Amino acid sequence: MNRCLLRRRNVSRRTAAATRAQKQGTEFLLSGLLICQRCHSAYCGRRSPRTAGREPYVYYRCLGTDKYRQGGEAICDNASLNGSPLEEMVWADLCDLLRHPQRLQRELERRMAILGLARTFASAR
Numbered sequence: 172m173n174r175c176l177l178r179r180r181n182v183s184r185r186t187a188a189a190t191r192a193q194k195q196g197t198e199f200l201l202s203g204l205l206i207c208q209r210c211h212s213a214y215c216g217r218r219s220p221r222t223a224g225r226e227p228y229v230y231y232r233c234l235g236t237d238k239y240r241q242g243g244e245a246i247c248d249n250a251s252l253n254g255s256p257l258e259e260m261v262w263a264d265l266c267d268l269l270r271h272p273q274r275l276q277r278e279l280e281r282r283m284a285i286l287g288l289a290r291t292f293a294s295a296r
């Protein structure tokens with residue numbers, strides 16, 4: 172009986188901690204924003220566990236590699252990515268994009284052109 176109560180108390184502590192973490196925002200800059208080219212699943216951020224002699228680090232992994240999400244068998248074997256250099260590269264590119272808004276304009280026009288072609292294609296059917 173006491174064990175059940177203790178377990179319930181631990182669960183509510185974990186839930187409260189998860190709720191607090193969610194209210195503070197995401198811990199990983201690119202979580203859910205990266206798409207796997209192999210299986211088209213999202214890459215999500217994780218923090219490695221602390222091990223002897225090694226500090227925890229952030230990495231991103233494809234959700235297609237999770238067996239439990241895919242009915243017991245992974246649909247992808249793409250490698251995880253080291254988070255720090257990846258986040259730095261994306262952040263630098265974003266800053267460059269903001270310094271050169273014409274790049275953003277060109278990309279918007281490119282995507283609108285593709286969308287226009289897609290609409291033309293869809294209406295021709």
Ligand SMILES: [Zn+2]
Nearest residue numbers: 207210233247
């Ligand atoms: Zn994948």
